[in-house]
Amino acid sequence: MSNLLEIKGVSKSFGPVHVLDQVDLTVAPGEVVGLVGDNGAGKSTLMKIVTGMYSADAGTITLNGEDIFHHSPGERRRMGIEMIYQDLALARQQDVAANIFLGREPTRSVLGMRFVDRATMRRDAQAMIDRLGARLPAINRPVGTFSGGQQQSVAIARALTFNPKVVIMDEPTAALAVREVQGVLDLIRQLKSEGIGVILISHRLNDVLSVTDRIVVLHHGRAAANLTTAETSMAEVVSAIVGGVDMAEAAAHEARG
Amino acid sequence: MTSTDPTQQGAAPNLWMRTHSVLIERLHIRLESLVVLLVLATTMAILSPYFLSVSNFMNILLATSTIGVLAIAATYVLSSGGLDLSLGSVMGLSGVVGAAVAVKLGAPTPVAVVATIAAGAAAGLVNGLVITRAFVPAFIVTLGMLGIARGLALVISDGRVIYGLPKAMVYLGQGRPMGIPMPVIIFLGTAVVMHILLAYTRFGRHTLAIGDNENAARTAGINIERHRLIIYTLSGALSGLAGLLFATRINSGDPTAGLTYELTAITAAIIGGTNLFGGRGSILGTMIGALIMGVLQNGLNLLAVQSYYQQMAIGAVLVLAVFIDQWQVRKESRV
Numbered sequence: 249m250s251n252l253l254e255i256k257g258v259s260k261s262f263g264p265v266h267v268l269d270q271v272d273l274t275v276a277p278g279e280v281v282g283l284v285g286d287n288g289a290g291k292s293t294l295m296k297i298v299t300g301m302y303s304a305d306a307g308t309i310t311l312n313g314e315d316i317f318h319h320s321p322g323e324r325r326r327m328g329i330e331m332i333y334q335d336l337a338l339a340r341q342q343d344v345a346a347n348i349f350l351g352r353e354p355t356r357s358v359l360g361m362r363f364v365d366r367a368t369m370r371r372d373a374q375a376m377i378d379r380l381g382a383r384l385p386a387i388n389r390p391v392g393t394f395s396g397g398q399q400q401s402v403a404i405a406r407a408l409t410f411n412p413k414v415v416i417m418d419e420p421t422a423a424l425a426v427r428e429v430q431g432v433l434d435l436i437r438q439l440k441s442e443g444i445g446v447i448l449i450s451h452r453l454n455d456v457l458s459v460t461d462r463i464v465v466l467h468h469g470r471a472a473a474n475l476t477t478a479e480t481s482m483a484e485v486v487s488a489i490v491g492g493v494d495m496a497e498a499a500a501h502e503a504r505g
Numbered sequence: 506m507t508s509t510d511p512t513q514q515g516a517a518p519n520l521w522m523r524t525h526s527v528l529i530e531r532l533h534i535r536l537e538s539l540v541v542l543l544v545l546a547t548t549m550a551i552l553s554p555y556f557l558s559v560s561n562f563m564n565i566l567l568a569t570s571t572i573g574v575l576a577i578a579a580t581y582v583l584s585s586g587g588l589d590l591s592l593g594s595v596m597g598l599s600g601v602v603g604a605a606v607a608v609k610l611g612a613p614t615p616v617a618v619v620a621t622i623a624a625g626a627a628a629g630l631v632n633g634l635v636i637t638r639a640f641v642p643a644f645i646v647t648l649g650m651l652g653i654a655r656g657l658a659l660v661i662s663d664g665r666v667i668y669g670l671p672k673a674m675v676y677l678g679q680g681r682p683m684g685i686p687m688p689v690i691i692f693l694g695t696a697v698v699m700h701i702l703l704a705y706t707r708f709g710r711h712t713l714a715i716g717d718n719e720n721a722a723r724t725a726g727i728n729i730e731r732h733r734l735i736i737y738t739l740s741g742a743l744s745g746l747a748g749l750l751f752a753t754r755i756n757s758g759d760p761t762a763g764l765t766y767e768l769t770a771i772t773a774a775i776i777g778g779t780n781l782f783g784g785r786g787s788i789l790g791t792m793i794g795a796l797i798m799g800v801l802q803n804g805l806n807l808l809a810v811q812s813y814y815q816q817m818a819i820g821a822v823l824v825l826a827v828f829i830d831q832w833q834v835r836k837e838s839r840v
């Protein structure tokens with residue numbers, strides 16, 4: 249199977265701190281890859297390198313075979329790489345539509361000048377929110393007035409509105425209630441059925457095991473394991489996360505939780 | 506204030522809220538500032554018989570035009586999360602450069618006009634370059650420019666006012682087509698264009714988004730550094746325009762022109778609803794803020810209050826406006 253996204257040998261240091269060391273990771277169309285690891289393992293950093301927010305010190309990144317290493321974040325986004333950031337990255341004083349369409353506002357021409365088409369923005373934003381089944385108080389309110397879960401819905405809507413090829417979700421369910429978590433997992437399955445590649449970062453290993461095809465474990469900035477979900481177990485994933493030591497007890501605890 | 510839906514006429518507090526939200530959403534104006542303007546104007550009308558006359562109204566607009574153009578610049582910079590303390594100095598420098606080009610070099614008016622605005626834009630570009638490339642905070646860079654531009658204006662003019670601008674140039678400051686002063690026409694025209702740019706274009710939306718959450722704008726693929734560079738250059742160019750309006754009105758390039766004007770301009774923008782920390786701002790709101798400052802100054806003039814006290818009044822209004830803004834933010838975030 250040819251890969252949609254290929255990360256090869258990516259290394260990154262922040263000053264003297266080596267955060268990523270020769271990491272490989274691939275995603276095929278319609279594949280859901282879980283990316284797990286301890287706090288500070290380098291998951292978010294690796295994904296920000298994919299979106300172009302950070303630049304890597306070494307390595308290659310290709311999308312559909314095309315080298316995107318030197319593309320700007322905007323170009324990568326236009327090529328179909330979307331990310332839902334752990335810190336959500338929303339403009340809190342702007343409304344839902346402004347956030348969803350930020351950087352890609354539709355325009356219409358008046359007397360040869362291009363103006364933002366707010367009617368279209370509002371309509372499409374509403375449609376996207378409805379499709380996600382998210383419950384927002386009002387679409388024309390500043391998103392800073394929303395709850396954490398509602399803001400997360402806006403961030404998800406922003407990532408899905410422009411027909412992405414790869415969707416990276418960094419802790420998308422962290423702020424969500426049970427019903428909404430199921431909604432996000434269903435959404436991931438739907439993206440998969442549409443042939444979209446998904447990378448899911450989550451500390452909720454039960455969710456990761458239930459929705460992914462493969463699980464990549466980062467440990468101290470190295471890809472410590474690359475497991476096929478159908479053939480692995482909670483115990484194996486947990487032991488890879490904590491660094492190979494036998495942690496049967498911790499695994500049992502996770503399985504119960 | 507007449508655009509409430511007749512089908513949902515409700516109690517007074519709702520009317521306030523609704524009017525407020527309609528104004529904020531459609532026109533980006535703060536209702537409070539409109540009320541303050543009305544109260545201020547009414548007070549002045551009661552205190553001074555001269556206040557309510559067409560000629561005095563024109564006087565207010567004329568006196569507001571220079572500050573108003575600077576306040577537009579302040580609105581763009583502040584709502585993008587930046588700060589420009591060099592507005593007044595750059596205005597002074599531009600006026601001197603324009604006058605020197607016209608008088609000392611004897612250049613034709615169009616060249617002098619372009620030189621005036623270009624001088625401001627160049628100062629703004631330098632601000633922007635140092636802020637975005639050298640990562641020196643805007644506060645420091647523009648504070649430095651405040652000193653540098655003023656000093657340069659004094660150097661170029663030898664510390665003396667440059668008199669005797671060409672006639673065509675003076676027309677920009679003193680001409681009155683159809684009885685309306687030219688500076689007022691230029692000021693209002695600039696305001697309309699800059700309002701449309703901020704409220705209805707992608708450039709304007711990105712300006713607010715960058716000021717709101719730089720990280721969000723960056724993840725959305727917006728080129729933050731380039732955008733900031735443009736904003737500071739624009740701010741400089743508008744300061745140049747203000748310098749042009751002022752110099753042509755007084756028919757000379759005065760190296761001390763625009764002293765402390767940044768104080769008034771930033772105050773006007775903040776009274777008009779611009780968020781000091783970025784993410785919110787509108788030119789219509791700023792116009793109301795500028796008018797408040799204009800009416801205040803005009804009223805204090807009519808009442809023969811010494812200009813020393815006017816400076817104090819402006820400073821106090823600035824602190825008061827930010828206090829009210831912060832107080833509202835805290836009130837809202839507590840609910």
Ligand SMILES: Nc1ncnc2c1ncn2[C@@H]1O[C@H](COP(=O)(O)OP(=O)(O)OP(=O)(O)O)[C@@H](O)[C@H]1O
Pocket residue numbers: 262265267285286287288289290291292293294334
């Ligand atoms: N901008 C930065 N500057 C310096 N160090 C950074 C920066 N971003 C991340 N780091 C460091 O890189 C390491 C990996 O951080 P990262 O955010 O990628 O971890 P993570 O796997 O996403 O953790 P978590 O599960 O807590 O989200 C951490 O040690 C962190 O301190």
Ligand SMILES: [Mg+2]
Pocket residue numbers: 291292293334418
């Ligand atoms: Mg993280």
